[in-house]
Amino acid sequence: MSTHYGRPRRMQTPAGFVHDEMTNADIEAREAALVPLTDSVRRLIDALVRTQVAEPELDGVRHRVDALTDELLADALPGPHGVRFGIEGGYRNYGNPVVGRGNAIAPPIDFQREGEAVWADFELGPAYEGPPGLVHGGVSAMVLDQMLGEAASAGGKPGMTGTLNVVYRHGTPLGPLRGEARIESTEGVKSVVRGRLLTRPTDGSEPVLCVEAEGIFILPRWARDEPDGADREHVGDA
């Protein structure tokens, strides 16, 4: 179950959302250090998948990784990061495994809006491989779940994933990809959202459709009593 909420007003925050004292300037300063570090850890993950250096060197690297982990844990949240709002509304979901700015598991993907549709150009490297040279089918499903949720939010119908149906049309090559999604229909609290992943050729050739998905998103209870269904400003726009 993914959450793709519109930005809640202070009095309508659902359980689990945290309000803290960060100003937007604080958040900007934090991300100026956090985002490059997260990128560096992504490169470390990639290097580890591909490395051929000898075992004693791997042991040496491990001891130094452990020392860095200890430094980061010297002051750390006891549990998951959750979804946080600063005093000026600044939104942070740093731990999200698709878009999180502090999560090295995330590619990350930076979704763009175009009216009520969303799209993203992104790249998936060796750490997302399933069949040789191809993106793991589960990774495509994970990206599509997040993307459909972003589209639900972009269309003013934020919500939790109820169902997700994925059809694999063509092997998805590792490398540059494009994702696109939009709401197809809404009935009551349920919205049907469709999206797809395509190749993004750099040689001028036609993109190939790789994966299609359809999801049903359920408007959360706390958003149902808002006059316009939900705040349309996307939570990801901090």
Next chain:
Amino acid sequence: MSTHYGRPRRMQTPAGFVHDEMTNADIEAREAALVPLTDSVRRLIDALVRTQVAEPELDGVRHRVDALTDELLADALPGPHGVRFGIEGGYRNYGNPVVGRGNAIAPPIDFQREGEAVWADFELGPAYEGPPGLVHGGVSAMVLDQMLGEAASAGGKPGMTGTLNVVYRHGTPLGPLRGEARIESTEGVKSVVRGRLLTRPTDGSEPVLCVEAEGIFILPRWARDEPDGADREHVGDA
């Protein structure tokens, strides 16, 4: 598209599979160093999601992460790891993002067989969070894709994911979980596989069903002419 192949014979290796000169003893020695390092990088990812240390310290950690990445890249594959077989058949898919022993993105999950069914007890921490305190719906889909593929393989019908349908029944809490899957039916080259994720309570209470999935897996061309459909020994058993 995920691949869950039975172990191919040498002459039936599909495109993209690599044979190298590793003996089983070489592989054992490699994993004795690789697996603990990958676990350490997982702990680093988790610490980064949760850390609250000040920005200058994050910068310091980043420089040292970059140095470690350079060390690992001093001798590395130029591209993805792919699926590799040693001279004694030892199988390695270290880059797989669900089960890969060299991929810090993977939880990792160690699937077990029980007849033609597969199951796994595993844990998902803060790096897999979607809604506050809950597993990201896309992560559940990713895990289920791999698990259904493992079940297809366990049932002698290895293959590529054709479709994956996921139903979210209940928010999946971060923490200990259980997954189960088995083939439901086979018709020609298509097998229907069902699986589910449940909570794994440590206080003796009943498990809660969180996510269900059904996938159609297509037997790959190279496996179709084998007298028994496919070698039943699972590729993951190196």
